[in-house]
Amino acid sequence: MTDSDTPVVHRSGHVAIVGRPNVGKSTLLNRMVGQKLSITSDRPQTTRHRIAGIVTRPDAQLVFIDSPGYQTRSGGALNRVLNRTAVQVAEDADVVVLVCDARGWTPADERIAKLLPADRPVLLAINKVDAVPEKARLIELVNKATACRAFDEVVPISAKTGRQVPLLLDLCAARLPEGPPMYDPDSLTDRSERFLAAELIREKLFRRLGDEVPYDSTVEIELFEELPKLRRVHAAILIEREGQKPIVLGAGGERIKRIATEARQDLEKLFGCKVYLELFVKVKSGWAATEQSLRAYGYE
Missing domain, CATH: 3.30.300.20 (K homology (KH) domain)
Incomplete structure (x- = not known):
């Protein structure tokens, strides 16, 4: 059988983007999709809703789900709802991407990492690497993160510039289950x-x-x-x-x-x-x- 005779495996599924507030989850979703779907600001609680960004390729359809930043300090009904949404998004996904800030691994990052399901792939995306030119600081962060839990992949990225985002996308696609597309190839989101x-x-x-x-x-x-x-x-x-x-x-x-x-x-x-x-x-x-x-x- 030649390479041209080999059947092409198509993968399809949901990828949850999770993390504490202001680590760049919404910027990453927009970068993946190539369109501004999820709103951004430098304030916590900007993202309040689950929103899907759909990436369709010949070999895969990835449905990235942006989630509210997990709140560890504030209470109230709204934050309870946002936290429940963030956890549910991860539990419902086929692959989870935990986004952290390259400038430091925090107790909030650790708490979220431990909440993530153990029975599916979890990738760590270290965002804003442009802000940390010293390799030693990144190595220290990776050591702290991997001491907290195991990750299938650790990828330094910049959601703002697109650095290594295509690699992250490829790694997510490779871990999705086999299956046909769930949405029309021209769809960008499930929201109206x-x-x-x-x-x-x-x-x-x-x-x-x-x-x-x-x-x-x-x-x-x-x-x-x-x-x-x-x-x-x-x-x-x-x-x-x-x-x-x-x-x-x-x-x-x-x-x-x-x-x-x-x-x-x-x-x-x-x-x-x-x-x-x-x-x-x-x-x-x-x-x-x-x-x-x-x-x-x-x-x-």
Whole structure:
């Protein structure tokens, strides 16, 4: 039998991307897919939902699942829901990628590593290696991490620049079970445009507002109209207290205009068409007070 006669094995499955907040999980998902699907900021709790990024190749279809950063310090209903989502994403996956920051292995990394399932491949992606030119520091990190648990592979990467990300993708693909694709080859995510619109607006809140308000806010899409060359979106920014309203609006409405402009530009890139976006601010006290109220807004 010649090489050309050898049947091509196709692999398909889910790859969970997990880790503590701000290690670059969402940046890695976006880099893998080649499209901005998962929102990013330098604040914890930016990612609140499970979101899939689909990579289709001739030999494999990889469904990468971004997860909320596992919270080890803060309590409350929202963090309980986020932590449960992070653990569930790992338990449901065929392969797990634990992302850590190259600048140091922390007790939070260790706690998450020990929570991961022992019956499937777990790869360690050491992100932001550009920030640590000294090899000795990376070796020290690897020693600490592998003392905590065994990893199938340890890969230093830079999600920001793409360094060694193709290698990580290959290593994940090789460990998926054999099977046909689960999604259409042109699919990039399992989420709707309506969901992505809410997330991109929320990203701007995390980037443009102060320390407190982003964590007390969420975005609710009230109207999403899909026309041949236009998306019409009306969205409400929900906040906890009346006193937070002027912070979101800014002087003369300047801040909310900037948030709307930046969100609209990102949405037009993502959807490939013009977007008409209107933002409103609404006080909704207690929207995140209980797990039941969180479910009403699409959490968990």
